Amino acid sequence: MGEGGGRGGEAKPKPQPPQPPQPRAAAAPAEAAPPSKPAPELEELLHRAFGFAAFRPNQEAVCRAAIEGRDVLLVMPTGSGKSLCYQLPALARGGTALVISPLIALMDDQAAKLRELGFAVERIHSGRDRAASRQACIDYLSGKLQFLFIAPERLRVAGFPEMLAKRKPSLVAIDEAHCISQWGHDFRPDYRMIGQYLPLLRPAPVVALTATAAPLVQEDICRQLGIEAPARFIHGFRRDNIAIEVVEAAPSRRPELARELLESESRLPAIVYTPTRRQAESVAGLLSRRFQAAAYHAGLDAPTRQQVQERFLAGGLDVMVATIAFGMGIDKPDIRTVIHTALPGSIEAYYQEIGRAGRDGLPSRAVLMHSYADRHTHDFFFERDYPSVGLVGSLFEALTPGPMAKEELRALLQMDPDVFDKALEKLWIHGGAQIDYAENVTRGEPGWRESYLAYREQKEAQIELMIRYAGSGQCRMRALVRHFGDAEGARTPCGICDFCAPAQCEAQRFREATADEAAAARRVLAALRGGERRSTGKLHAELFPGEAGSRDGFEEVLGAMARAGFLDLEDASFEKDRRTIVYRTARLTPEGRDLDEAAPPGLMIREAAAKALPRTRRRKKETPAPPRQARQRKPAPEPKRAPSSPGLEEALKAWRLAEAKRRGVPAFRILTDKALRAIAERRPESAADLLAIPGVGIKAVELYARQIYRILDEAGS
Secondary structure (H helix, E strand, C coil): CCCCCCCCCCCCCCCCCCCCCCCCCCCCCCCCCCCCCCCCCHHHHHHHHHCCCCCCCCHHHHHHHHHCCCCEEEECCCCCCCCHHHHHHHHHHCCCEEEECCCHHHHHHHHHHHHHCCCCEEEECCCCCHHHHHHHHHHHHCCCCCEEEECHHHHHCCCHHHHHHHCCCCEEEECCHHHHCCCCCCCCHHHHCHHHHHHHHCCCCEEEEECCCCHHHHHHHHHHHCCCCCEEEECCCCCCCEEEEEEECCHHHHHHHHHHHCCCHHHCCEEEECCCHHHHHHHHHHHCCCCCEEEECCCCCHHHHHHHHHHHHHCCCCEEEECCCCCCCCCCCCCCEEEECCCCCCHHHHHHHHCCCCCCCCCEEEEEEECHHHHHHHHHHHHHHCCCHHHHHHHHHHCCCCCEEHHHHHHHHCCCHHHHHHHHHHHHHCCCEEECCCCEEEECCCCHHHHHHHHHHHHHHHHHHHHHHHCCCCCHHHHHHHHCCCCHHHCCCCCCCCCCCHHHCCCCCEEECCHHHHHHHHHHHHHCCCCCCEEHHHHHHHHCCCCHHHHHHHHHHHHHHHHCCCEEEEEEEEEECCEEEEEEEEEECHHHHCCCCCCCCCCEEECCHHHCCCCCCCCCCCCCCCCHHHHCCCCCCCCCCCCCCHHHHHHHHHHHHHHHHHHCCCHHHCCCHHHHHHHHHHCCCCHHHHHCCCCCCHHHHHHHHHHHHHHHHHHHC
């Protein structure tokens, strides 16, 4: 299905589509749930409905729990067949399964694939016209559907939840369930209100599915949905065919390093992830000199994105250079390499992206490039997107019990418009402000501060965890699996990552330790001979007093000792001033304790990234690099702008106000004032033009592009 469906381990014959259910007899009680049927032989149903000969690991247990009517929390990685875990139980239980999904494209893709198999499927979202949505409701009430897909926003439409309750679904599936949790990497406030509508749909079991949820997020999903004792399935995170390498490389070096890595045909097809649209274009341009490569990002219009994606899936492109906009719902089994040219914002996002490699089970590689510069980049965006508690607090203090116009409030505070918008949004999300559709602001609950502070700290912690992962001295796959709470998958090292098998690395090289490095290792062995676990910071201060500049080299020696199996490195933490302080500890392994102190251990030290590959050319010392400013890319020319039209901007604001009222959200949740001003100035003529405007994303284009073009056309006529 959209992300691997229920593909079994054997070849699949042509499926035999089951017949759509017959409408219920008119005499059936309106409030009665569809009776739960005795479970058929599941493998027979799997074969007959989907054409698969066998279940994938863990799928059958999940299906049986849902068929029995139990609520289910399912956390399994992309490509492991999560979709089948609600689709098969839905067929076994009869009636109509309600599927809540946050992405229109993903919803349409899954619905189309189910329809190809002969199932009766409909979907209701803002991308469909009213007549189609109305007919879908009629078909749902008359029992003609087996699956109904809806966007979460539909639940806020007056009367819609009550319509669903007239003929209760047999099962409720919530896809991308991590969006419910404010601790998740893709939190969406619209998703958080799903739980309040579920009692109307009971006794249907709830199946919450996600590919990325650490234990904290898992608990919050259950709490927000009100499912108290779900059957939990946290499985399948271990991928023994993906060799992970983490390489320290300066940002300027990374595009060329990516090109060198992909020289061998055995490393293609590949995805290269970049942090920005501009970098996606520039890296794609570099790679296009050697490979069939193209860029994919949110700034491209929908037809271009679709064309590029289809070329990649069909084998017409060797390399897709993409921002994180690419990948949702992609099921290309033979991707051999995934390269990140910058540090992702969270371990969850990183795992999801490398999970697109090697879905055919064959050896694949994931290379993550990073340096200290990535921390500065993340810090910049963090401070921009999550204003300080003090700044948000000053906004809260200015609010009154009575409504105040947003613009009046901003003028009172004399705050930068962009900073003000970010702060107001966060205050609204955390309950400190109430905002109606016309953006009149009223003081909310004083408890917002603790909620926002915890949220901000968690976001900061996600970045810190990713940075620590990049510098960790342990098996890469094991660390990822442990992060998601998959205890079974974390038992043993993977044997193929840069920690477990440094000699097999492709993105970096290792050398034998120098005499000084071997001597440092012997001092570490002697200091840890007592068996206790020690802080590596204190260990360095004790063994090398007054040599602060040697800390990086010392950490490399510790890493080499860990790779050799002599040392166990582990993170520990303590709380101070409401903050979690994380530090690294070291302890000798049994092999390290048995080592003869006089014998230098055969350590392999990681070389600098600039020496990683044979083809790397370094600048001659007599040719100094030009100043940083001179090397920076010239800024792109400003888009041509029409004279600002107050009438056009007011027309856009009137449309936004009506849309906000219809959706029951503050107007800035539709589009910000800054985005509207830019639309009025630039008068975009295509989706690409619209996406180029800051603050306008793919979802906004999908929802509102036609309405915006109509307003622009009317203004120009």
